[in-house]
Amino acid sequence: MFSHKFISSINAISLQTWQELAGDNLFCSYPWMHTLEESGCVNSETGWQPQHLLIYTEKVLVAILPGYLKSHSYGEYVFDWAWADAYQRYGLDYYPKWLCGVPFSPITGNRILCKALTEPLAEYIFQTLKHSCNINNWSGAHINFFTEHLPANDDFLSRQGVQFHWHNNSYLNFNDFLNTLTSRRRKMIKKERQQAQSNALTIKWLTADEIDTDTLVSFYQCYQATYLKRSGHQGYLNLAFFQQLLLALPKAVHLCCAFNAQQLVAASLYLCDKHTLYGRYWGALEDYQSLHFELCYYQGIEHAIEFEIEKFDAGAQGEHKLMRGFKPVTTHSIHHISNSMFRDAIADFLQREHMHIKQYKAQCLSVLPFKQQ
Template sequence: MDSKQSETQDLTCRSVPTIDAFSEEEWNSLLSNDYPFARHAFFVALEQSEVIGRKSGWIAQYLAVYRGDKLVAAMPCFIKSHPYGEYVFDWSWAEAYEDAGIEYYPKLVCAIPFTPAAGPRLLISASEDQVEITTYLLGGMRSLTDQIQCSGAHILFPTQSALPSLIDHGFLERRAVQFHWFNRNYLTFDDFLATLTSRRRKNIRKERKSIGDQCVEVRILDGDAASASDWSTFYRFYQRTYLKRSGHTGYLNQGFFERIGASLGNRLVLILAYVDDDPVAGALYFKSTDTLYGRYWGCLAEYENLHFELCYYQGIEYCIKHNLERFDAGAQGEHKLMRGFEPVYTYSAHYLQHQGFHQAIGDYLQREHSLIQQYLDDAKAHLPFRSDLT
């Protein structure tokens, strides 16, 4: 839908079906930091490779706010006909709607497709009044939800600092837990190991030693240095692993990886493992100035502890070497705890058009908050750090 949603004085809110409606410069001017997944090039890669679009059930409806002719705010929104690729699980909500004879789909989602990494979702120019534009954007999202007859509006993985405004505008807060690693000014990997109990320290050293014992060589490439052959090889890993784990070839395709390699190479780190000079596995990371994001992994054959090495230990070493503050290694994974990753909250915000369901889900989320808090506290109790350092 291209038409205007609303106007206030010289502000205009529109929904736009393609990122090509914005220049790279004007879109990126809205970003307050270098969080890689909100950049113009990332959405271009998603669209041009057709991993989002009508066939995939991710139909773009970018909300854009203009002051006169100048873009001053935006939200990456999508009409969804299914729950896949969101990593915020609302299947039970959809079932409850179905039981009540009410359609849950389509729904309107503000998110980074296939990316459970918290970051900015309401992109607002620093020169604008943040409160005013937030109100205008969220009003535009609610209006669009009504116009296209969606069951509700959902904002996935916003930053914690954005939550109060979302709640003030009637959205329900939902919490979940991920496991992130934090760099406490370590100079070497051994400095990090020294903070762990002797048992965990010994276990990690044993796991890392097994990589060399299997004659596996690890090579690290900045995305700019990766060749077309490297991306083809990595996609093969990604596709095969998804097929084995999930029965399908993954949400992304080779064209997507090639495009981000060309346009976001300076934000990427590609780690490949070789045996006898033949590539056997790989992991792909994104990065900002302070955070490393572990995103995709794949392998052709099973090697003991290779997943831990490529997806966790190499990421930790990279953060230490490059003075990055945090390592977000992706969703889920309690096994990360024993490797020094700490439980943190992630968030989502939800507005349901049906007020009865909005109230009922709000009550459910209040109960769920207590369970999530208990889970986080229990996870903290199992952290592997030495007691004399806490």
């Protein structure tokens, strides 16, 4: 009934064919995936070799899983370094592994691009991935940050995590949102916004057609400087990616900038689809008090309210988001581990981790800053 093949470049399929299955899935769209490949951010040299899985029925393409052969675990945000270390201690290779996900972005969304995810289709995908691991000597297959309902399968281990998203409850403006918070948190946010504004900077939102070459280069310098300071290595994305992104997704891209006179000193890149605002890449050339909170959180919240956007995803981790009105949400991933000994050990680890995640989310919910809990 079903058949499949892997392709090593998105160029092997047309934009129209891909988009018929991707729909409005922004970060699994052809323009986003194509830009990652064409800019050289994903390839064998960066450890992200495209290996997209195509599923057919009677020669008709019915599903796509955007996938990559990985030679490391950087840029995934579902952390399995400990698993790789365990393999190494036993003299085994954890890489290559196959990963279905969005490179360099912990974005939740559908990962199996299709018009109808039936149980037979899901089962065929599970068996295909398992078989592909065996014949290609991949240590496993992983699907990260998916939101669709996937039937349970004994060959795939389930894992959960927690992110923090802001939800728009039809707020009229930023003050309307603030009025839902406790007095203590309202005062904190107002103080932080006043501190950011006291830096004597000019904050502007720019659309893609307003971002000229000099502004984009300055943003890229901010992005790289902050990434290097925070992590000790350069950011995953190159300047060519951002240049091509403005052309590939012009309606989705926004840049929130802080200028000192005419000089851009900090910026946060946002993307937006019909329902969600995504805060993706931030950087600053100098330290300004509370400017990170202003550009990455408060400006995003104001933007979401103004344009009636339902949700604001400001990126992974960050418990400090809780006191600023973001709520914990559960994320999901599944993992096939080819080696039976390690599969059993990882299954035991995930069972214990699941209890910790459940407790952690409950603790996060207990400290939300809203008047009505």
